[in-house]
Amino acid sequence: MDYSVQSRFDQEKKCWSVAVSGEVDIFNSQDMKKSLTDLINEKNADMTVDCAGLEYMDSTALGALVAVLKNVKNYGGIMRLRNVRQNLLKLFRITNLDKAFVIEADAETEGEKNA
């Protein structure tokens, strides 16, 4: 299954900028959790996850993100999710996790709101 995590540290904003793409489910969610946790352990900082290329995630992937969120919050950091597709936003709402994360609306969603 296609899945990738690309990361870079933004020195100016003191923030990890991470792009997750592909499909994350029970097969690779622990791998994603380890990749993101390793970044936080390497440098305690805020984290922004760009989900533009993320096509699908299941409950185990949501659980993995919650574990990373706890890790970030432990030292007072902020975790943001950006460009989350509508089908995935629905899963966040169903599980009430939309209230736990800072989810920044993408351009498409903003357009729908203003229409």
Add this chain to the structure above:
Amino acid sequence: MPEKDRETEDIELSFPVNAAYVSAARLTASSIANRMNFSVDEIEDVKAGVSEACAYIIRRLVTSQRSGFRILFQMKHSELRITIETDGSLTEPADDGMSLVMIKALMDEVAVRDCGERISITLVKVHKTGLFER
């Protein structure tokens, strides 16, 4: 039950206890829902429902060469009925609360039968935008 729902087209697949194949189950579910003319949002619901049910069952099955699970897709005139059943020994129940919450929110009908030796999950998506003609 509508008269036309007495006739179904069925597809049955068998999977080993290997999380690598959940994506194959999802892809098949998506393809079948698309053939039945479900809307894009409904197809996403079916995909996610099947994926969660597979994950729920994989977490409970003991990994062995004889273990696995079967998925039966029944394409009816007014609904898609999907039954996922275990075939093998089970482990102790895990904390699967989030899986079940998601499945129940995404599908129109959900039935989970867990007798300790066997699990069967039935998911139903009802056609709201049109009916399926073979």
